[in-house]
Amino acid sequence: MLNPKTIDDASIDQRVYQLNLGPQHPSTHGVMHLLVTLDGEVVLKVEPVIGYSHRGHEKMAENRTYEQFLPNPARMDYLSGMIFNHGYCMAVEKLCGIEVPRRAEYIRVITSELNRIASHFIGAMDYAMGLGAITPFLWGWDDREHILDLLEGITSYGRFGGVRNDITREFYDGTRRFIDRLRGRFWDYENLINQNIIFIKRSQDVGVITKEVALDYGVTGPTLRGSGVGYDVRKREPYSAYPEFTFEIPTREAGDCLARYQVRMAEMEQSLNIIEQALDHLPPGPIRAKVPRFVTPPEGDCYCAFESARGAVGFYIVSDGSRIPYRIKVRAPSFSNLFVLTEICPGHFLADVIAIFGSIDVTVPEIDR
Amino acid sequence: MEVKGNGPICIPSRDLSQEYVESPAVVGFAPVQDLLDLARVNSLWPLTFGIACCAIEMMAAGVARFDWDRFGIIPRGTPRQSDVMVVAGTIPHKLVSTIKTLYDQMPAPRYVIAMGNCAISGGPFSYDGQYAIVNGADKIIPVDVYIPGCPPRPEALLQGFIKIQTQITKGIIDANRRADKAARKHKK
Amino acid sequence: MNITQLPYLKDIYAFLGSDVMSGMVGLLIIAAIVPLNVAFLVLVERKVAGHIQLRPGPMEVGPHGILQTLIDAVKLLGKEMVTPQSTDKLIFFLAPIIVVAPAFVGFVPIPFSPMMQVKDVNVGILLIFAFSSISVISILMAGWSSNNKYSLIGAVRSVAQNVAYEIPLLLATMSVIIMTNTFKMGEIVQAQSSVWFIFYQPLAAMIFFIATTAETNRAPFDLVEAESELVSGFHTEYTGMRFSLFFLAEYTNMVIAAAMFTVLFLGGWYGPLFPGMIWFLIKTYFLIFVVMWARWTYPRIRFDQLMNFAWKVLIPFALVNLLLTAIVLKVV
């Protein structure tokens, strides 16, 4: 094998070749382009090329009022739209100093956690599909549809100062039923995937992210927790109603693809616990604080971090005292997580690149924004 | 072609109507053509090419609840073996050449569905000062069916497929192309 | 009453049999049956996949979608046949033709019942092995001529995989052959009239099953067209009917592999109640179902694991098995 560090253009002509994975490729989760340099089947170098889904969200924010920008965060990371919506509302509330009613916080947490489960289903099952197992993917999506039904039922999109709609009886009962259903389903996934010898052989010791590498690249989310670092914004900088619930942050020490997959599956169970507690102790009261029709934050800036299904997201908002944000910057966890590929992929096989890419679970429009 | 606002002017480089390929197996014999149409209608294989949010809905159309395999729709990874291109999402400038290439790689007869507002007109991302996106898939490739929504539900996508099916069996798509061709001949 | 024992049928067979005539008729029947069989199998595959994945599969074309694959074939006939500019045109054109031919020949020596056999060639098993190796060449031709990196990687993987798995496959077959002392498939089946060889040779049967799955490029060994890595593998650049010829060959090879397993280990046409033909088909299609079942359950294994498995596990075990068989036969 050639030394990855010594590849130059001359060696590319002779022995090494480049393969374009993407922009259109079945397993790149949207339009992602990985420029892979290969020696036979062994990967020497991976260079992700991004920007194929760039839509100018940040520029758009400077042309919109705070309210008009409200639909956008959900379209950055479309897999965890509720969480992004929650986070953006929190950021603006922090900037304006709006106090949110407790009931609204609970509803936000419930929807966020439901969305986290939905997102982890895609994350974990897309990984399985990257390994070639298509059935888990369809099973996961089937369960995800149940979550989407619930979320559709209330359309409780966050508004500044609270949520739009209160939760209904059907939502309450449906969520209870869903929790029971999903707890039963974990056994199926355990049998289908976790105990599958090929799955374990393909995942173990593949794409190991050490703690040092994670620190270098600012990795967050389940990808980091697979490396044994229990960093989760929900615990470290508790926001919303999270400090009122007891839940664990699952971690695995190995740092390989299997660990990341296991962390996702374990987090789903924790999310179920949070939802259950929130439903048990749902406080009465209003669902929205008195907020003017157009919020006008004072001059200043604020950074609001929260945990999406992919890692620590941050909204950095600079206000000049008008109705229109001066600048909104989104700290995208996928952006940092994706860059790790360049560090951990060399030396693996081509098939492993797909596996690693699937296991760090990125959303492309969130990277490109 | 005029584009409103100060957004980038997106004029196709060539006259696209010249690139319409008459489907190679258009037969003069009506029953055979009908049979072919029937076959095309019932096995529309889309290209797995999701761009943004709409791609998730497109994938949802393929899984257990909606299951587009019922209608004989199975996604293919390579454009060479697919019939329909579902442009599911916003089209940034960086992606334009890719979409064009993919469309050219598909064998005739090929159909295009523009899924979601972004692929129809730029949708929510079209505003004065937008620098990144193309305002609609039809600026780049000919589109047969538009599905509005942000994003549209999977049912809407299935309806879009059914719309294409009716267009094929009624000969609308091919008739359009023939009319185009005739118009061009007339011009000359 | 067994239909094959009807006197007049025997007369007809005698008229046609042991002649060029029988070969011709047999080949015609094969040529008619194989594509239909493949259409049926693709439908079964989609239905099996559907039901494993909690969805119904094709439903709209004909009752429960039984006409789906025929419709697909007609559609593929009507598609434009693209030959990309940078391909090696002649090889690109020849590859799908060459891939189909051995698939048809493979049916010749297979005994569906004592009578239903085109020709009981005295090197029947070798014939099938010899011709199935040709399909590798055609895959390599397809991959090379496409001038596409995905295709080329798929093709190279295919060659490596076939070289690796041919050996345990032959070794496993040999342990049956030395028990029967014949390459004639009909005689191998007759040797199992009391006990099926799968009970004498469970290890060989397992190795044979795994190796044929790999030989026919089915999951979990479908690295040749691994769609999550290589888009569509060696046939990425193929359109329309040419692409469907590759499909035809893949599924036909699957039938041949299952039929060989039935002949070698599952006692061919032997079985109670039903006529032999039915038993043969039941066994064959059950095996095909198992292969499909595995495909929709297991992930794909990695290339190096695949090679390691062949060279470090299957071949030693097959050799040991062959040796033991030989010793036992000598002693007994």
Place this chain on the structure above:
Amino acid sequence: MPTAEPTKPLENIRNSLVQVIPEAELLDRDYQECGYHLEVRLVMRGMRRMAREMKDRRFFLETITAVDFLEYFHLIYLFTTYNEASFRVMARVKLLPEVRPFSVWTIYPEAIWLEREVYDFFGIRFEGHPDLKRIINPDDVDYFPLLKNFGKTKFTTDIDDILC
């Protein structure tokens, strides 16, 4: 409302930062209002020294971004730690146009991409960056979209160039 209460570590980092970058202005900020605990104001120099110090204290680089104030830029670095007591330190570098800040990629490799992004959107060139090219916008464009005077000028993109 619960808070992530900064305790002793914040004092430690504050003291060491004063030693490492004496020219910087250190401001305590209210976490409830701003979302970060400590703001370090720098002019031009000292960013790499600070990044080294933060790395030694096991902080990770959360993001780099810029804000265009027409006459000058604010270059913003956010550091957070994986440790139990989580708090956030912001470095705010005031940057005049045409001035090249130093890259911190040798300390945080992640900065390679983050700085490319800043360059892509603001046109700020980083000194010592190994591969400073566009990351999200196409390679051949000549605009920096997040500049404040960008939206007001009328511009066109020639799509023909991209098409073939």
